[in-house]
Amino acid sequence: MLHNATCAKIGSPVEGDMVATHPATWILIDRRAGYLERQIHDAIRDRVLAGQLVAGERLPSSRALAAMLGVARSTVVAGYELLRAEGFVTGRAGSAMRVADLPPPPDGARPAPLPRVSPPEPEPERFLPFRPGLPDLDSFPHEIWSRCLSARARHLHIHDLGYRDENGLPALRQAIVDHVTRARAVLADPEQVVIMPSTAAILALLARVLLPATGRTVWLEEPGYRTAHDIFAAAGAAIVPRPCDAEGMTIGHDDPAPSIIYVTPSHQYPTGVAMSLTRRIALLHVAAAHEAVVIEDDYDSEFHYASRPLAALQGIDRADRVAYVGTFSKVLAPGLRIAYAVLPAWLLAQVRPILRREGGSVPIHVQAAMADFLNAGHLRAHVRTMQRVYAERMTALCDALATVTENMLCVEPVAGGLQLPVWFRDQRIDDRRVAHALQDRGIGAMPLSPFHAATLRSGLLFGIGGATDRNIAHLSSVIERNWPFYGISTS
Template sequence: MRHAIPAWLALDRASGDLEGQIYHAVRARILAGQIGPGGALPSTRALANQLGVARSTVVAGYDRLRAEGYIAARTGSATRVAELPAHPMGHGAAPAVPALVPHEPERFAPLRPGLPDLDLFPVKAWSRCLGTRARNLRWHDLGYGEEMGLGPLREAIVEHVARTRAVVADPAQVIIVPSTAAAIDLIARLTLAPNDTVWIEDPGYPTAQAIFARAGARLVPVPVDDQGLALAAAPLSPAPSLIHVSPSHQYPTGVAMSLARRMALLDYAAAHGALIVEDDYDSEFHYAGRPLAALQGLARAAQVAYIGTFSKVLAPGLRLAYAIVPPLLLPAAQAALRRSGGAVAMHVQAAMVDFIREGHLAAHIRRMRRIYQARMEATAALLVDKWDDWLMPGPRDGGLQLAAHLRDQTTDDQALATALNQRGLGIMALSRCHLGPPRPGLLLGIASATPDLLARLDRALGETLPARAG
């Protein structure tokens, strides 16, 4: 049976990207409700014949729709529209910009959580590595490059995380991406179908919460206590498809997941077929002895995707992070990246290879670990010595931010953070990290906490805190 070509699927051949035109046209009709759940689509062969394109072009467009959960196909039966979550707006309504991510403090305010001290960026060493690569461009720098990232950089990253984090991986498992958020988004697109259950730490990383929600997942907040994710407090059903954790330095509380909790989580994930996404965003900065090895290195039967970034170690402007994924995800990851194209310039990746292998990265981490430890201790000392009646600082064994809970749990921490940030500080309200009932507090970046800045913080607290907390 031949299907007539609808007007909305007419191709503009002069514009190119025929695969993308098919994908966008079908996706738009599905989202508008004009092709309902269970509605049959033409077969790839029939549609290719009628459009006058190669069948592989239609297959690629359908593969994108299937990978993102819009359609489902079974061998021997028609391709049909999948069941999708109800659209939050009625048909025909003007789309609103969704507020998925809470408003962040000013991006370069000095106490912004997770922001390194950019004044101490190793400008000379990085500029030399980058300049050398820019002056000596080779064919791989000017071509489309490798979808998964530059081979030598993937090798250097594996060597780095094997030595510092006991990660066990092959360079083929490494994917180079511009940010932690990009890595989480890629993994979500590869692994989640609409209404899949995702366990997420509570409190947790707001950007991860937004990405999984956008993927159509059902988010289940799991409490965090002084030993990390409280597996015993998680619901018995439904079992999660994915579990997002930051076990080495939990965001935002700063606690480290105990070894017993780590092993229990790995056992649970293996038994239920759940993928663990380990967000190891700033583990290089651990101040009390050696940190526990990465969860990924402990895994045997469980599948763990490990995410790391150079944004916290060096600077977010480098736009360079990585994911180390289980082998079973590699074919789909490569196909997805081939469609979207590489996002990190090849000469920047090549410069990072030199930066790592010439020892600059390790030297910078050693230097900054000492500086950040002193600044963490000074920030905690200020809160304990002068503001102990109002604030309770959390763990300070590592990382670039310090959580401090308010003793008066009725305090509006968002109003308090707003008042502080009117003084140019960039502090975050802890309640923004909660999916469940919030526990109010403040999250302070410590990387730039010089004596002068701490004096500013002290004055700002004096001007705002007594009026808002009892």
């Protein structure tokens, strides 16, 4: 049974007529999934293909079915029109819709859907306060972005509407180079920039291109970004976890030679540690020696609170081995769906044919609007504002957790980023259970143990984007009232 599902239930058939009766067992509406007309279409289509609705059977009227499902009549009409356009039903608006006279489907059945597998760790809802990686969406510059977006939607340049430039809009690629050169000391030409909808999409593309050609061994940080682990594992990589210490990823000289090294050196995810310059140089030596590609994920490098961050790893690479990856999801909003990579020049020849065939999937007017947003200095202004806000929230969250948990957690502020890792002093505590209980009470913290592939550590990861005074007060209240029920004693 789907969540928030509504079932249709139809009364007795009209005498002398065949009516599609009792769809309560098969028309299920999941309102959270959206596209209700498509859900109605799919349910009826599947019954027709399975032979469970036969030629000539009359479907309920759009008005009756809408009342039974609790949806607008126009939604049912739209679903019926899709079915009619595809030839599954006959009729016209205002008259009865009947199942079309179709040849029987081929023998056999569609494979049963795979059983739903529970995620390996509790996944908080998208907008829960303290969800890691979620910026303060209330501070998003709605008015400025709307002006940029609407202007470009109305007045795109003619040459931007064609099929050229599979890497992305030239104006945006130039604006990104200007931004990362100034802010992160990246050394690049606009031709090296690739625009895609997410960091995950970029990682999947690089895994697809690099692993068959260079070998299968991928070094990943431990603990590290679970999505990167899953992407490389799905591509057939042999994962080698490399532990992180106070200087970032350690360099393993006895491990299998890497073909890809994935790192978050600006502030390691999820620990927040910045990779030291000595460790960065050692990593580049390893990459050069083994002709490996270093994927530098600089996902929220804009926010550093204690001091100016070290320059990007890419900027000190002289062997052309670093692929620099950035996104506007953390600094602005995930819903923008704009990420970018600055690739080594030699890698472009392998990436471009794939982009030419499959496209980058970021709408052209959105790319143009982002170019205008960057060129006008709006991103720099937003970062300056949020730098101060996030620094204050990081301090306030650390103080609150240190107070209400009574030393059950090791709480130390990190120098930047949008998340705060805290570790249980008693490593026997089940952090998944605690995180799930917090999520049930409106707190989007995540457990830290799933970020590990080898040696597990128990803790919680809090996002600071939504760490307002009000939300921190709620967090403190939840912990004070419910902490003992998680199997934890604060006495």
